[in-house]
Structures are given as C-alpha cells and as structure tokens.
Amino acid sequence: MALHEILLQQLFNGLLIGSFYGLVAIGYSMVYGIIKLLNFAHGDIYMIGAFSGMIILTLFAPVLGSGWLAIVVGLLISMLLVGLLGVFIQRVAYRPMLKAPRLSILITALAVSMILYNTVMILSQGRYRTFPADVGTESFYIGALRLTETRVVLILAAFTLMFIMHMFITRTMYGKAMRAISLDRDTCQLMGIDVYKLIAITFFIGSSLAAAAGIMAGVYYGTIHFYMGFLIGLKAFTAAVIGGIGIIPGAMLGGLLLGLLEAFGTQIPFVGTVWKDVFSFAFLILFLIFKPNGLLGRSESERM
Amino acid sequence: MFKAKNCWILMLVAVMLIFGAFGCGEDAAPIDENGEPPAEFEGEVLIGIMVPTTGSEAADGIDMENAAKLAVEQINAAGGVMGYKLVTTTGDDGCDPSMATAAASQLVSEEVVALVGGYCSGATLPTLAIYGEAGIPFVIAASNATSLIDENPGWAFMINSTGLDQAATAVEHFQALGAETIGVIDSGDAYSADLKVQTILQWEAAGYEIVAEDTVQRGEVDFSAFVTTIMATQPDGIYWTGYQAEGALLIRQLREGGYEGIIVVGDGSSAQELIDLAGPAAEGVYCTGPPLTDFLPAAQNFIERYEATFPREPGAYAALMYDATMLLADAMERAGTFDSAEIRDALDATDGFEGLAGPIYFTEDNTLARSNFVILVARDGRWALAE
Numbered sequence: 057m058a059l060h061e062i063l064l065q066q067l068f069n070g071l072l073i074g075s076f077y078g079l080v081a082i083g084y085s086m087v088y089g090i091i092k093l094l095n096f097a098h099g100d101i102y103m104i105g106a107f108s109g110m111i112i113l114t115l116f117a118p119v120l121g122s123g124w125l126a127i128v129v130g131l132l133i134s135m136l137l138v139g140l141l142g143v144f145i146q147r148v149a150y151r152p153m154l155k156a157p158r159l160s161i162l163i164t165a166l167a168v169s170m171i172l173y174n175t176v177m178i179l180s181q182g183r184y185r186t187f188p189a190d191v192g193t194e195s196f197y198i199g200a201l202r203l204t205e206t207r208v209v210l211i212l213a214a215f216t217l218m219f220i221m222h223m224f225i226t227r228t229m230y231g232k233a234m235r236a237i238s239l240d241r242d243t244c245q246l247m248g249i250d251v252y253k254l255i256a257i258t259f260f261i262g263s264s265l266a267a268a269a270g271i272m273a274g275v276y277y278g279t280i281h282f283y284m285g286f287l288i289g290l291k292a293f294t295a296a297v298i299g300g301i302g303i304i305p306g307a308m309l310g311g312l313l314l315g316l317l318e319a320f321g322t323q324i325p326f327v328g329t330v331w332k333d334v335f336s337f338a339f340l341i342l343f344l345i346f347k348p349n350g351l352l353g354r355s356e357s358e359r360m
Numbered sequence: 361m362f363k364a365k366n367c368w369i370l371m372l373v374a375v376m377l378i379f380g381a382f383g384c385g386e387d388a389a390p391i392d393e394n395g396e397p398p399a400e401f402e403g404e405v406l407i408g409i410m411v412p413t414t415g416s417e418a419a420d421g422i423d424m425e426n427a428a429k430l431a432v433e434q435i436n437a438a439g440g441v442m443g444y445k446l447v448t449t450t451g452d453d454g455c456d457p458s459m460a461t462a463a464a465s466q467l468v469s470e471e472v473v474a475l476v477g478g479y480c481s482g483a484t485l486p487t488l489a490i491y492g493e494a495g496i497p498f499v500i501a502a503s504n505a506t507s508l509i510d511e512n513p514g515w516a517f518m519i520n521s522t523g524l525d526q527a528a529t530a531v532e533h534f535q536a537l538g539a540e541t542i543g544v545i546d547s548g549d550a551y552s553a554d555l556k557v558q559t560i561l562q563w564e565a566a567g568y569e570i571v572a573e574d575t576v577q578r579g580e581v582d583f584s585a586f587v588t589t590i591m592a593t594q595p596d597g598i599y600w601t602g603y604q605a606e607g608a609l610l611i612r613q614l615r616e617g618g619y620e621g622i623i624v625v626g627d628g629s630s631a632q633e634l635i636d637l638a639g640p641a642a643e644g645v646y647c648t649g650p651p652l653t654d655f656l657p658a659a660q661n662f663i664e665r666y667e668a669t670f671p672r673e674p675g676a677y678a679a680l681m682y683d684a685t686m687l688l689a690d691a692m693e694r695a696g697t698f699d700s701a702e703i704r705d706a707l708d709a710t711d712g713f714e715g716l717a718g719p720i721y722f723t724e725d726n727t728l729a730r731s732n733f734v735i736l737v738a739r740d741g742r743w744a745l746a747e
Binding site: 061065066069072073177181182183184186202204277278279281284287318319322329330332333 | 416419576579584608612616618
C-alpha cells in the first residue's frame with residue numbers, strides 16, 4: 057500500500073469515527089446551548105442506546121431477523137425510548153436545578169452518569185455483550201479504498217441524521233425557538249415561548265441522536281459494554297468545544313475533525329495507536345488556549 | 361439552630377455505627393451456606409480468593425472463584441484440613457492495580473491464612489508487596505508476567521507458566537507455520553506488554569523481522585488506524601498479547617479490513633468469550649493457551665462436578681485455580697500447622713504435586729519448572745487443540 061492509499065483509507069476511517077463523535081456531540085452542544093449545562097451523563101445515554109438496541113433487536117429477532125430491517129426498527133424504537141429517558145432525566149434531575157448555581161447542576165449530571173452506568177453494570181454483570189446484528193462484512197474496493205457494506209450504510213445514516221438535525225434547527229419554528237432560548241431564556245419566556253417544553257424537546261432530540269450513535273457503534277464494532285460511553289462522552293465534549301460549544305453545525309464539524317485528527321495522528325511516526333487519546337485531548341487544550349470559542353464560535357453571547 | 365443540626369448528625373453517626381457493628385458481627389462468624397452448624401470441625405480457617413469479579417475480566421474471575429469454591433467444598437467434604445473447615449472470602453481486584461491494592465489490604469485485614477487467585481498480572485503485581493509484608497502465602501493461579509518474578513518477595517508461588525515460556529511457544533508456532541515477518545500488539549498493561557517484549561526479543565533472536573508493533577488502550581474499540589497500518593506492512597502473522605474484550609474487536613476489524621495472515625492470541629484471550637464476541641472472524645485464530653480442562657484427561661471428573669454445581673462450563677483457568685486451592689490445602693497438611701511461614705516453606709518444598717494440569721515443581725523463583733502452554737485453534741466456534 058502506497059502512502060496516499062493509506063491516507064485515503066485513514067480519511068474514511070476518520071470520517072466514520074468522526075460521525076459517531078459528531079452525533080453524540082450534537083446532544084452535548086444543544087444542551088449546553090439551551091441551559092448552559094455540560095451534560096456529563098450524555099455519554100452514558102449513548103451506552104443506554106446501545107443496550108436498548110441490543111434488547112429490542114433480541115426481542116424482535118424471531119420476527120425481523122437481524123439484518124438491516126431489524127436494525128432500522130430497533131434504531132427507531134430505541135431512539136424514541138431513550139429520547140423519553142432523556143426527557144425523564146431532565147425532568148427529575150435537571151429541571152429542579154435550573155435556578156441553582158451552575159456547579160450544582162454539573163454535579164447532578166455527574167451523579168446521573170454514575171447512576172446510569174452502574175445500573176447497566178449490575179444488569180449486564182459487567183460483561184461484554186455481543187450486539188445481535190448480522191450485516192454484511194464482505195468488503196469491496198473503490199480504487200484502493202477498502203469498504204464494507206456496513207461502513208457505507210453507517211456513514212450515510214450518520215450524515216443523514218446530521219442533515220435532518222441541521223434542517224430542524226435552521227428551518228423549523230422549534231429550531232428557531234431553541235436558538236432564541238440559547239440567546240436569552242428570560243426574554244423568550246416573556247415573549248410567550250414555552251421554555252420548559254423546548255428544553256424537554258432538546259433533551260429528547262439530543263438523547264435519541266446519542267442512542268442512534270450507540271446502536272450504530274454496536275452494529276459496527278459488534279460488542280458493547282457498560283463503560284463504552286465514558287470515553288466517547290469525553291471525545292464528544294472535545295468535539296463540541298472544537299466546533300464551538302452550543303453551535304450545532306460546529307458539533308458535527310468538530311466531531312468529524314476529531315475523528316480525522318485521530319486517524320491521521322496514528323500515522324505520524326512514534327504517535328501510534330496508544331497515543332491516540334493523548335493526541336486528541338492535546339488538541340482540546342490547544343483549542344481552549346488559542347480559539348476558546350471553537351471553529352464556528354463568534355462571541356460569548358451568540359450561541360447555537 | 362446549629363446545635364440542632366449537630367444533634368441530627370450525631371444521631372445519624374450513632375445509627376450508622378450500630379448497623380456497622382451488626383455488619384462486623386456477621387463477618388466474624390460466617391454462617392454455613394447450607395445452614396448446618398459446622399459442629400464436626402475443630403474450627404475454621406479463612407482462605408482469601410483474589411480475582412476480578414467485576415469489570416471486563418469478570419467472566420474468568422468468577423469462573424476461578426467457582427473453581428476455588430468447588431475445591432474447598434471437596435476438601436471440607438473429606439473432613440477439611442487437619443480437622444479444620446476451610447472458609448473463603450473473595451477480594452475483587454477488578455483487573456485494575458488500584459482496585460487490587462484496596463482488595464489486598466481488605467483481605468489482609470480480614471486475617472486470611474493464605475491466598476489463591478491472581479488473574480490480571482497488572483493487578484496482581486502491586487499486591488505481592490502487600491501480602492509479602494503481611495507474611496501471607498499466595499498461590500497465583502493465572503497471572504504469569506515475568507515482572508511478577510522480580511517483584512515477588514518470596515511469598516507468592518506461580519503455578520501458571522510465565523511469559524517467557526509463552527513467548528517461546530508463540531515463536532515456535534509462527535516458525536512452524538512458515539512466518540517470516542510478524543506484528544505484535546499489546547494492550548499496555550503489565551502482562552501483555554511483558555509478553556510482547558519477550559516475544560519480540562525471542563523472535564529477533566531467532567533471526568526474523570518485526571514489521572509492526574503497537575499498543576492500544578484497555579477499553580479501546582476502534583482499531584481501524586492500526587488495521588490500515590497492518591495492511592500497509594503485510595506481516596505474515598500477528599500476535600495479540602492482550603485480553604479477549606479488545607482482542608475480539610481487533611480480530612473482527614483485521615479480517616474486515618482484509619487481513620488474511622495468521623492471527624495468534626495470547627492466553628489472556630483464551631476464553632470462549634473471544635470466539636463468541638469475534639463471531640465468524642475468529643475461525644482459524646490460534647491461541648498460545650493455558651491447559652484448558654477440555655483437553656486434560658485428569659480433569660473430566662472436575663468438569664462434571666463443576667457443571668453440576670454452577671450453571672456454566674469451566675473456563676480457561678478453572679483447572680489451574682482448582683489446582684492452586686488443592687495445592688494450598690496439601691501444603692497446609694504437609695506443614696502440619698496454619699502458621700504462615702510454615703505453609704510457605706511447605707509450598708516451597710512441593711515435589712511433584714499432581715494437579716489437573718500436570719505435576720507441580722517450583723523453580724528457585726517460585727515459578728513452575730515445566731511449561732504448560734498448548735496451541736489452540738478456533739474451529740467451529742470452539743477452541744480445540746491444534747495438531
């Protein structure tokens with residue numbers, strides 16, 4: 057394999073990983089935009105999504121099998137259920153804290169994270185689980201680029217979800233209201249916008265996107281476990297910061313950029329796979345120092 | 361107002377203390393599992409089990425705990441050790457050095473007479489000094505990094521062959537399959553890093569070439585970057601020295617990425633779980649493995665009893681853990697006392713104890729004098745002994 061072929065393959069690898077990061081980062085960014093909360097439980101929502109996908113796929117396996125049809129059904133049901141879980145968490149854990157100091161709600165988010173992953177740890181006995189999807193692993197080539205059906209479908213699905221999300225935020229009344237709330241919540245309330253309802257919708261969308269990413273990761277990697285959300289939570293946070301936290305297109309862009317940085321970073325001599333995370337978090341620090349508002353961020357008051 | 365608050369806190373503390381005292385009371389006098397009073401015994405002897413019962417390696421850890429309990433049950437049914445009943449207490453090392461240190465301190469404070477266990481070498485390593493300082497003999501069933509030899513203050517005995525033996529087995533196997541270049545990848549913990557280094561040293565000493573070398577983080581799920589590197593260098597064989605959770609993903613992604621060469625995994629990945637998680641991609645993967653019970657003629661009776669007692673098949677280290685427990689009981693009988701130093705000396709003097717996995721003799725380093733590694737191959741979704 058020549059160098060340009062390796063780089064082309066890494067470009068694709070990076071885009072695929074980056075689209076997972078991006079989907080999770082959107083939820084991070086939306087929630088931050090609307091209630092200024094770094095929702096550390098978001099990575100665990102991703103994990104819950106993978107597990108609920110596993111359960112639903114197992115339940116439906118006798119009827120739908122374990123191919124793409126079953127995955128799509130499982131994905132949609134899980135997105136709905138996990139979205140509702142997100143709304144529930146928001147209602148019981150975050151909403152009572154909205155008027156409290158910012159630090160209190162941040163700590164609440166950490167507590168929610170621990171409750172979620174410890175619950176799943178106990179229920180899954182701390183074991184790795186096989187994700188019950190049976191999809192094409194046969195590979196084919198486009199030029200020197202080696203692809204599998206699964207990879208192509210997943211990357212298309214991720215981009216489709218991101219596109220729908222972008223349209224929702226920019227073209228609908230709800231999207232406009234969300235952007236308005238992120239600018240000034242109190243004024244929005246005075247203008248008659250149902251702020252709490254929109255916060256709930258934000259959590260619903262963010263959580264269902266994370267659930268989608270969790271299921272897609274399950275399909276792609278084939279195994280899931282209770283701690284899978286921790287690292288991706290941090291990565292998604294990094295992606296959101298790189299893109300400009302609170303800005304939806306920024307989260308997608310940040311996710312893709314982070315995926316590419318990791319993929320190409322491992323090609324640098326002496327960096328290697330083991331330094332991958334060091335590499336990506338070093339970028340987080342660089343961004344925080346030199347461009348704290350992120351790629352698409354402008355100033356402190358204009359967000360989302 | 362402040363005083364009232366303090367009063368509440370005091371009451372809370374008092375309640376907690378009372379419950380705490382009840383808790384301790386229970387620990388001090390363990391009730392027999394069957395509810396029968398252990399009247400026929402002269403007393404009880406507490407044996408510590410240190411294995412990971414939670415986390416990524418919990419499957420093997422719980423399996424080992426089961427095997428030890430089975431051995432203890434058998435010993436007690438035969439009248440115990442010198443008329444004393446063996447009782448076990450388990451410390452969860454979580455396959456994590458910091459958790460293991462806490463578990464070890466806990467076991468020491470429970471005043472165990474001796475210990476069996478040890479799965480992840482990285483987790484076992486920091487506990488050796490703790491047990492050494494407390495003067496508690498420790499029969500290590502599975503952990504086998506060579507670093508354990510250097511850190512052993514003399515109280516630990518390893519009944520699994522070490523990384524040196526395993527690296528030699530791996531190198532011989534790659535040679536036998538005609539490989540000339542290999543890539544070696546580990547998961548950054550003491551055990552797998554050690555096996556990687558030993559393999560590289562022995563492979564290069566045999567005059568061959570290492571074309572790829574990498575380390576991944578524990579818990580890593582994405583190996584696409586590494587797979588791309590492998591496809592560029594095209595080694596004849598790949599040796600994964602880490603555990604099954606990451607190993608299964610690596611195998612899947614290597615095969616999906618188009619790698620068709622030889623894949624060999626170390627004994628950390630020898631659990632059936634590796635094949636289950638990797639699916640069809642695991643077919644034809646080799647393993648430098650521990651002596652699995654399935655292939656040990658002496659272990660058939662053990663397998664039957666294990667499956668009758670627990671709702672699962674014995675895993676990769678069940679036989680070794682059973683041996684470790686039986687060896688410990690044997691050493692206590694030979695010592696004729698429950699004095700720790702005497703038990704240690706008796707372990708040291710072990711001369712051909714007949715374990716399920718073969719006779720046990722110790723070297724001066726307290727390691728097994730004879731290698732017990734075998735080459736396994738994944739065939740039809742199961743590990744089988746390779747010819």
